[in-house]
Amino acid sequence: MENTIVAISTPLGRGAISIIRMSGERSLDIAKKVFSSSKLDYKNIEPNKLYLGSFFLNQQTKEKCFLVYFKGPNSFTGEDMIEFQVHGGVLLSQKILNILINNGAKLANPGEFSERAFENGKISLDEAEAIIGEINAESEGELIANLNLAQGKLKLKITKMQDNLTSLIAQIEATLDYPEEDFEKSAKENIFNQIYNIKNDLLNIINQEESLKYVNKGVNIAIIGAPNVGKSSLLNALVGQDKAIVTDIAGTTRDIINEQIIYKGIKFNFIDTAGIRESNDVVEKIGIERSQKSIENADIVLCVLDGSSPLNSYDEDIIKKIKDYKHIIVINKSDCPRKLQTFKNEIVISAKEEIGIEKLKQSIFDLIISKNIDLNKLMIVNERQSSILKESYQLCKKIIEDKQQSMDIIAMQIKNLWNCLGKITGQCENENIINLIFSKFCLGK
Ligand SMILES: Nc1nc2c(ncn2[C@@H]2O[C@H](COP(=O)(O)OP(=O)(O)OP(=O)(O)O)[C@@H](O)[C@H]2O)c(=O)[nH]1
Numbered sequence: 001m002e003n004t005i006v007a008i009s010t011p012l013g014r015g016a017i018s019i020i021r022m023s024g025e026r027s028l029d030i031a032k033k034v035f036s037s038s039k040l041d042y043k044n045i046e047p048n049k050l051y052l053g054s055f056f057l058n059q060q061t062k063e064k065c066f067l068v069y070f071k072g073p074n075s076f077t078g079e080d081m082i083e084f085q086v087h088g089g090v091l092l093s094q095k096i097l098n099i100l101i102n103n104g105a106k107l108a109n110p111g112e113f114s115e116r117a118f119e120n121g122k123i124s125l126d127e128a129e130a131i132i133g134e135i136n137a138e139s140e141g142e143l144i145a146n147l148n149l150a151q152g153k154l155k156l157k158i159t160k161m162q163d164n165l166t167s168l169i170a171q172i173e174a175t176l177d178y179p180e181e182d183f184e185k186s187a188k189e190n191i192f193n194q195i196y197n198i199k200n201d202l203l204n205i206i207n208q209e210e211s212l213k214y215v216n217k218g219v220n221i222a223i224i225g226a227p228n229v230g231k232s233s234l235l236n237a238l239v240g241q242d243k244a245i246v247t248d249i250a251g252t253t254r255d256i257i258n259e260q261i262i263y264k265g266i267k268f269n270f271i272d273t274a275g276i277r278e279s280n281d282v283v284e285k286i287g288i289e290r291s292q293k294s295i296e297n298a299d300i301v302l303c304v305l306d307g308s309s310p311l312n313s314y315d316e317d318i319i320k321k322i323k324d325y326k327h328i329i330v331i332n333k334s335d336c337p338r339k340l341q342t343f344k345n346e347i348v349i350s351a352k353e354e355i356g357i358e359k360l361k362q363s364i365f366d367l368i369i370s371k372n373i374d375l376n377k378l379m380i381v382n383e384r385q386s387s388i389l390k391e392s393y394q395l396c397k398k399i400i401e402d403k404q405q406s407m408d409i410i411a412m413q414i415k416n417l418w419n420c421l422g423k424i425t426g427q428c429e430n431e432n433i434i435n436l437i438f439s440k441f442c443l444g445k
């Protein structure tokens with residue numbers, strides 16, 4: 001860890017300010033060579049204070065900028081850090097970066113700042129992952145879930161479980177030298193009760209997974225139906241803009257149109273498709289094939305029917321096709337007299353008059369977010385963590401099933417469980433996961 005690393009931490013591009021930061025033992029020494037300020041005496045530099053001064057780009061040219069010193073361990077990485085806040089612009093930031101490298105700093109790998117923060121005990125592994133999530137978050141729900149992670153809520157739960165297991169292992173090991181009969185029945189019961197509780201806690205977290213998937217990735221919603229039922233009109237009403245062409249000619253939409261909105265913190269990605277019918281038109285045929293594909297790829301299918309005319313054979317085919325997918329039957333054109341039969345759980349709307357649109361959005365939301373889930377309390381954000389939770393849950397189940405095994409075998413199983421849970425926070429013995437996570441960071445984090 002003797003290397004001092006450097007990177008541009010703000011996005012490259014035109015902006016008012018760029019931040020270039022260094023972390024490591026030699027940060028101050030390197031800064032001394034390139035930055036000076038009348039207010040700054042490096043021997044008595046005050047941490048967390050902005051110093052306005054000059055960065056020497058070469059012997060003649062200086063750049064006016066700020067320097068901040070964060071003294072380890074009270075810094076993001078836990079090491080001595082220096083940040084330069086300079087005027088934005090790709091060339092200038094690159095130049096400053098190169099000068100710092102020429103003076104002894106090493107260009108940081110993606111995620112290396114956060115990796116150091118983890119190694120110095122400043123953040124846990126799941127908190128590091130949350131930082132990646134925050135940087136990449138595209139909706140409020142995703143951001144909240146990541147912020148909850150960053151605040152260490154999952155870590156708190158997992159650490160509590162691990163502490164619990166540690167004391168169980170200690171209890172068992174203290175008595176392992178004695179004959180099995182000496183292991184009191186009540187003590188044994190207590191151990192299994194605790195494993196049982198951990199198993200239930202894990203299940204509660206795992207059950208949020210379905211909703212979480214949508215919080216993170218958003219929901220793909222395909223708008224499907226026969227020609228002219230009002231699919232494109234519905235897309236426009238849902239996103240509040242005229243994005244798709246609407247005409248009274250059947251077969252208007254020929255290609256997929258994607259539009260996104262954020263509803264109650266969840267990203268809804270609507271996919272308008274070509275009306276499904278028999279067609280000899282080459283272009284329309286390709287469009288129809290894409291419509292069929294989008295049914296398979298969607299999380300939810302909106303099956304749009306024209307309420308002002310009776311069911312036709314195209315509608316019937318489509319209803320059959322979507323039967324096995326998560327779907328909502330949407331009856332459009334409610335501003336006209338109804339000629340269509342009623343369907344169970346139908347949602348009646350008028351895309352043209354924008355009636356029932358809010359109710360439809362709420363129905364989509366209800367289909368994907370379980371009723372008892374509070375979006376403000378969601379925690380897990382990625383597949384890695386959820387697969388570890390599932391694995392841990394299975395280990396708990398196995399321990400309970402193996403109740404009759406000898407206590408030394410049970411102690412070993414509990415240790416495995418402890419290790420498995422630890423993969424979430426990094427409190428375990430596996431180097432690989434740690435490398436994998438930090439490689440996902442962008443440069444300068
Ligand atoms: N009265 C009434 N007409 C509507 C409504 N929604 C759509 N229409 C009309 O129905 C016709 C077809 O609308 P589109 O939105 O283009 O229908 P589509 O399902 O996208 O059609 P294709 O792209 O050809 O498959 C247009 O003339 C719309 O103005 C509605 O709620 N009420």
Ligand SMILES: [Mg+2]
Nearest residue numbers: 231232252253
């Ligand atoms: Mg259309």
